[in-house]
Amino acid sequence: MTQLDLPTVIGDLISVNHRLTRLAATVTGNTESPAVWRTLSVLRDLGPMRLGELARVSRVTQPTMTKLVHALDERGWIRRVVDSGDARAMLISAHPHGLAALDGWRSELAQSLAPTFADLDDGELETLAAAVEIVRTRLERSRAALVESASSTGPVA
Template structure:
């Protein structure tokens, strides 16, 4: 039971500190871009093309909000609308290479903005952070794989 409580506490802290880190990174850059823009492109990168309603559901925004986001991204050329092979009347939204490049550039800007905050890390601390990222990424990939096969993760 003690181990479960510790895991529960650590996971809560991880989510909380991640939100704080994200807010800090965004504020340090001085960017006025909506985080929803980057989140939408990242969802499309990670999960692939999807219908507007599914994209809204996964992104946890209303369909009208996602319609506006997709319109903005389409105007920038950061997404593509492709015909849904299963229903020729419907469209899938896909990330465009230019949108993926913009997302990569944003990630680089965030990392550069945060570097001074973490500049004094010892080698073992940096290795610990890298290992933590690998662990979290691996677990998220398990969830993704289970979801794509219909299994419960």
Template sequence: MPTDLHTILGDLVSVNHRLTRVAAHAANNPESPAVWRTLSVLLQSGSIRLGALASRSRVSQPTATKLVSHLELRGWATRLADPLDARVSQTAITPAGEAALLDWRSELAAALLPMFADLPADDVATLERAISILRDRVERSDPSDPSGLVVPFGAAS
């Protein structure tokens, strides 16, 4: 009997989180997962106000402020004047931040490669197709909707 879509989607989210944790542990990168999640949101959204960044990153505004300060110190993000309101600023990823994020994603992929290296070509093709479907669905979601999907490490960019 086929599994229903609701169960499949729940399993997908669960396995994705586990896969991300396994990859992050194997890569042994010292940065917090919140740093990479925040850079991923910035890459996906472009410059963004702090409150929206906090919402999309699923952290409190004080935590987002600390994350942005850390990213600024690393040269991975910058604050820009908000063109609509001079009292607030927006945060944007820098080229160095984008390079760091892409390097981290490459570290994750390299860490997972031994686990998947023996997959038959048909299974690799299935993974490629699944990624295409997921990317399409995520990109069609409204990024301003707090219930929208934010991909932790992979296919969003």
């Protein structure tokens, strides 16, 4: 029996996730930039933040994020609100319309991939659901620890 190596398994999980996302986007024919969905996901998961922080967390340059925010604002998918800690600064937050669009996109991706996984037996489906829950729990735990440790040092991804 092959011994499992945690870094290898995590690397494989990340790689498979990227492949799965690319396949879903290809199958749906969705031409929206992945940066749009990533930006809305960041705002949903992390809450309002300044443009520079949003760019950093979303892994794009600040000029690119400025364009993304402008496009999302035109669609009514984000809101700009004054930062209560610094009235000169604006925070960007997801608007319910943007969150609905994100949910719709995720549903579209899931529906497009359902045929790929339609032949899973109950045990495989339970294993997949358990794996998702393990990853979700670890990510939430990691996020909570980062927020706690950085509460005095500024925003956290």
